[in-house]
Amino acid sequence: MLVHLSVHNYAIVEHLDLELERGMSVITGETGAGKSIMLDALGLTLGDRADSGVVRPGADKADILATFDLIDIPEARTWLNERDLDGEGPCILRRVITSEGRSRGYINGTPCPLADLKALGELLIDIHSQHEHQSLLKAETHRRLLDEYAGAGDLSRQVQLAAQKWRQTRLELERLSNSGDEQRARHQLLSYQLEELENLGLGENELEQLEQEHKNLTNADALFGICRQVIEQCSESDSGNVLSALTASLNRLSAVQNAPGALSESVTMLASAQIQVEEAVGELNRFLDNFDADPARLQQLEERLDTIYTLARKHRIHPSEVVALQQQLFEELESLNASDESVDRLADELAAYGRHYQEKAEELSQLRQQAAAQLAAAVEVEIQRLGMPGGRFTIELHPNTQADLHPNGLETIELLVSANPGQPLKSLAKVASGGELSRISLAIQVITAQTSRVPTLVFDEVDVGIGGPTAEIVGQLLRRLGERGQVLTVTHLPQVAAQGHHHLFVHKVRGSDETRTAVSSLGKSERVEEVARMLGGIDLTKESLAHAKKMVVTAKS
Structure with missing residues (x-):
């Protein structure tokens, strides 16, 4: 899990050191204080692209370090061992961006390309953003979600590779055959x-x-x-x-x-x-x-x-x-004569690739069919809890009608929803409003995160467009995830903030000639005050404080 984040001269952050723990850590603060800046900086250590504009004005470089405890992540330890990047103690990812726009990445002190940071980062952290629900309108997202939930990522890549080799072989065979006369x-x-x-x-x-x-x-x-x-x-x-x-x-x-x-x-x-x-x-x-x-x-x-x-x-x-x-x-x-032999050889290879594709694709289809019913049922339960009573959710697999071997397998995957009782199931793009789409996305993220082998989950304002009793349920869902590992949640909802095991408060510190961002770890009383501020604004009242205290105490029970 992520145990430490150090940010120097990034955006409006001059110097920031965060110690992070297991459980659900909520991150709150005033609008514009830089709540998402920390997650953006973390993303750079995970291989995100950056330019010189991220360097704090007046500084020559931005320097970000993320430290991870790999005890519960054997896949990451294996990845490091295979590349001779393992070291004693925790794993440290570092990213340096200069004011001229140059960028360098390091794993345990060894320079490495951004592709390596990204590959390792995918084993360490799973980040869900507030805009992720928009991708639910894409068929590619439907397939990816189902395959990840089914644990069929490797099998899906094998199918894709088999289809690719089949197509390449067929093109070469056609080229030779067309010149046959x-x-x-x-x-x-x-x-x-x-x-x-x-x-x-x-x-x-x-x-x-x-x-x-x-x-x-x-x-x-x-x-x-x-x-x-x-x-x-x-x-x-x-x-x-x-x-x-x-x-x-x-x-x-x-x-x-x-x-x-x-x-x-x-x-x-x-x-x-x-x-x-x-x-x-x-x-x-x-x-x-x-x-x-x-x-x-x-x-x-x-x-x-x-x-x-x-x-x-x-x-x-x-x-x-x-x-x-x-x-x-x-x-x-x-x-x-050798060309004729090549035609025969390619024909045999084409048939072999076709058989291999069919075998793997059928195996993938079976996993998808089993997982589709389970995932749909679990998401349906959550969307009903998230303010869509009577809502229905299903995942349909439609056979591919193409003559070619499709790299995504034997079927296309479509997510269907009925937001209200009595309405027929229709495609998400035709049914869901923005708020409904956000809640469906959150339900899917929460369900799929439960099957993820990645121990650290980050949710960046995924609760946008949600309020009232539904917000409290969202907080409960995220807290439940935090009890299984580590969850970092940027939120503007007091109902979500009250559910956290830990509370980080992002605020601006204004000097005589500059403004910088700072982060404080809130104690019990400070946390109640922050939840009260989120409930009632700047002026705290006895009523808002009492309400906030009740929310925090109730979340722990």
């Missing part, structure tokens, strides 16, 4: 083109070899003549050939007695040349022995090359790129 046509073309290339069966270096062989066969006669001529000049001519000349030269040089060293080098080089010429002649002879100038082979080569060149022109590429094109088409075809 185009993909099928492309698949057919690629298959045909790839089949042509595979039938061609062109090897990695085959084109170069074919072109070279074709060139050789085309020039066969000229090539044969050239080779024979070179062989004759090197080794066979009777009138003189290269090998004979080299042999004669070597013999002459070798016959020289006491030849100089330079001649020995020349002999070596001529001997090497002789060997190389002999090897060249051998290679040429082997080439001629194996050379086949077969016309049939030449025709085969020309037909093969023509097939390759024709296919290359068809794809508008160079013949040397045919092998690379075959690999490219193969990879694209594999990609299209």
